[in-house]
Amino acid sequence: MKKIPVLLMGCGGVGRHLLQHIVSCRSLHADMGVHLRVVGVCDSKSLVASMDVLKEELNDELLSEVCHIKSTGSPLSNLGASGGCQVFNGSEAKRETEEIAKRLGKSTGLAVLDISASMETVEILVKAVDLGCCVVLANKKPLTSSLEHYDKLALHPRFIRHESTVGAGLPVIASLSRIISSGDPVHRIVGSLSGTLGYVMSELEDGKPLSQVVRAAKTLGYTEPDPRDDLSGMDVARKGLILARLLGKRIVMDSIKIESLYPEEMGPGVISVDDFLHNGIVKLDQSIEERVKRASSNGCVLRYVCVIEGSSVQVGIREVSKDSPLGRLKGSDNIVEIYSRCYKEQPLVIQGAGAGNDTTAAGVLADIIDMQDLFP
């Protein structure tokens, strides 16, 4: 049985689903000759680790307790009373995380998972890579930081996976990596990479005003608490940057042309969410409606897409043919079209649910299993 030690950073919705998947896959993975040995779990403030990370793991009962505690909104430090684990807080948690990476990285190997949404994890990740650990990310931020950080993280490309940073569990990165390694040059990628904006754009087709569609999306739970986090296009730009960097392009966030769906004067620093939803966004209805009509008269619909071509990444609204896979997209599905030498006239298309804790966690788990040959 191959043992893969795992350290999980981040136990929000995705992290909890991941722990549940790990536990429920025990017998499946045993059949595959693999055992995931969770030696530590962090939230933003604490680390819960097994008593001896070299020999012991957090057992399934403890993992369930972690899930339970976090699902009630309590901090991990509440686990202090349980037996069979150590709890570290604050700077001690940080130091001990690094210590675990040091002790396991070179000896048994360690998969460090970043399932957080934090800007702060990049340093520990870089250290983990340096210490011989594997790294799996669902967190986009470390990969969209400076090129210096990126190069350090991707120093050993086999030791880093991040399927769930783009399109959740959709096999976008895995497929693109295959295309790259087979020497098939990628000319162009076009994607609708935000479930929220995919939903908004397809609802606009029916003539509904933007303000109404966004409010409905918020009610349905499709948007971030502040919908401007989606409407700004920043999240899509991050995904585009990740794909572009995978293609070897030396691009930084600042060089990406991003079309925000709201003007600066309606930004989060200027007006409140409520003000935006009740007074701001209605002012945008008319111009969007005109664009929808113009597109329609061209046999097109509007889509909020990311286009990667040459050395540029562009993010914004595009008219696309009603009859293209992108134009036919409905609801919150993601879609990616990849054009290469092998997929020249007709692209390789990957489509499906591109959000959700379950599928995001599944993508992370598949990444870990995919790296199994790196462990002794």
Place this chain on the structure above:
Amino acid sequence: MKKIPVLLMGCGGVGRHLLQHIVSCRSLHADMGVHLRVVGVCDSKSLVASMDVLKEELNDELLSEVCHIKSTGSPLSNLGASGGCQVFNGSEAKRETEEIAKRLGKSTGLAVLDISASMETVEILVKAVDLGCCVVLANKKPLTSSLEHYDKLALHPRFIRHESTVGAGLPVIASLSRIISSGDPVHRIVGSLSGTLGYVMSELEDGKPLSQVVRAAKTLGYTEPDPRDDLSGMDVARKGLILARLLGKRIVMDSIKIESLYPEEMGPGVISVDDFLHNGIVKLDQSIEERVKRASSNGCVLRYVCVIEGSSVQVGIREVSKDSPLGRLKGSDNIVEIYSRCYKEQPLVIQGAGAGNDTTAAGVLADIIDMQDLFP
């Protein structure tokens, strides 16, 4: 630099493209820290091997010569006059192939590639697996033979890859493997897995008679020399069986319900290709036309699909909604819809060119690179 010794069986169109890709990817793969060391190439009668497979490889000049000789329709044995290689013929070729697997399997590792269309390779492949080699197939036949053979080939699942057996280089197997390893149960797979039948079915929509469409497809080079090899559905059934076995289903070819597009009395054993194309197939036009019309009145189109569900694999014509990804498929693209817990209402869809020497070879190459961590 990680060295991956490679032995290629089959040098038809795909094999030649693969050798060319290997050579043209030299610097890309060097950047990835990988070098593909081709130690032997076989056609059905001969083996060309380096003088000492442990230390030497067939150099790029020799590989180009192999491609050249095979592209002129000559046998590999013509290479006898070239320096820097040994040529073995007949039973000697077979014995020496096994000898190479023996010498490299356990020591440096060996990737044995079956790019042939032969029924005969399964024995040497089973031996190769047994000797510790990795196996990469574009050949469907060894994987659709008896369950006994299948179990032996798939004994170490990490040591076998076969992306190009289904949908050429389309990342169908890679994606499905990820879904399986993440514990996401697959309920149903529906695919249009034949470029030829995809083309035929979509052309029928416009009201053209079957006979005319098939003759046109043959002229365009879309069909096998005997189009009945496509129309029988056998090739689609093999692909369906491969996917079903990947899902763990214990199925054999004989248990698959296959709808052939021609009746037995028009089979290859009964009438000639010419007779079939000029006198036979026209007799099928009317009934197909009626089915197309009936489907259309239901808002549907006909597709030749493979459906995997529960313990059954079914292959044949189905009515599918015009508005579904399958129904909108045009030309010779392949499409696969995967339904699972994560992709429940809307499937995961993978679509693109599912045939062609270039993309098939690219899929094989990606498989080899994907296995690199198994080599010392």
